[in-house]
Amino acid sequence: MSLFDFFRPRPSDSAKSELWQFKHWQVQVIRSQRRKTLSLELKPDHPIIVRTNKSTRRKEIEKILLQKQSWLEKNLDKLSRLPKLKPPKLRSDDKIYFLGKKWPIRRSVTTLKSAFLVLAEDHLKLLLPAEMMKEDLSPTMVHQILRQFYLREGKKYLPVMLNTVAERTQLAPQRLRIGYMNSRWGSCSSKRAISLNAKIMAAPSWVIESVIVHELCHLKHMNHSKEYWKLANAHFAKHDEADRWLHEHLS
Ligand SMILES: [Zn+2]
Incomplete structure (x- = not known):
């Protein structure tokens, strides 16, 4: 309000x-x-x-x-199909999707001033300043923590994956932007810039590959015509399954 x-x-x-x-x-x-x-x-x-x-x-x-x-x-x-990661509370043992798996959260106290979520061996460690330990985190705080986590991991992982797929398909963008969006998983501009939503890091790598192939194919066809889908399906066979995964797990 x-x-x-x-x-x-x-x-x-x-x-x-x-x-x-x-x-x-x-x-x-x-x-x-x-x-x-x-x-x-x-x-x-x-x-x-x-x-x-x-x-x-x-x-x-x-x-x-x-x-x-x-x-x-x-x-x-x-x-x-809109990307909506359900807002979790980030309590201990809550689970967060990362690369297609649900990772349990373990909270621990940090002397740092703000909260961080980091990958540990088999869990996600949520470092919290002492005064934030007991209370439920506000939705804004949860959003900030997740945004920072997915963006950080996305910036490490997505450029590498994009390079691999670009090499395989011989479709290379001019620029890659990694953002945190509510409305889409990726986009491709007429200036050959590709944007990927860092939230896609919640999905397994084959689903991420589907999104990357989808956007790279727009470098050839800026539409969803028959020719577009012919190319997209030639470079990746499971777009429908990937859409279904996203729909079932992240919406
Ligand atoms: Zn498209």
Whole structure:
């Protein structure tokens, strides 16, 4: 909640919400008197939101949903693939994905001023200043610790892996950027710069390879055309399995 929300006036005609099942979709219909048009809205892990006025009949809404079916399916699928590492608490024995395996956390006290997560032999050591030991860490702190961990490991590992794949496929980018993003696993710009999401370090190396091949192939085809997929599948055979792994474990 921001200050802006706090001061935002409440809508005068209170909106009413209904929940339906239509085909395989969950649909939330929010009606308000003033609304003239019908709109569809999608959010991750949420029913399809339909905003409309009080008098639109269910049949009409269902007809519009059917007309928009391919748009809905495509975008619902996209939403379900967004990278969302579930925010853990980072308590001792909580497990964190790294290179496809779940690693248990062991907390220990550090004299350093801030928290660090580091790889140990068979666990991840969470070094915490004494005053942070007992309490549950705030979501912001957890985010910072994980971000720093995945970025640090990503910067070590991803350039090496990219080089290997670039050599094998003979597709080399101009530049590699490693970031920490919420919306995608990787991207490729028209200037031949490839960005990889450090969160991909949570996945096994064959899944990381799939993401790298996916982006490298965009150096040849800046789209997802038939030619694109022909090239991508020629360089890596298990893109579907990789997508499934990401979907099942990290979303
Ligand atoms: Zn793509």
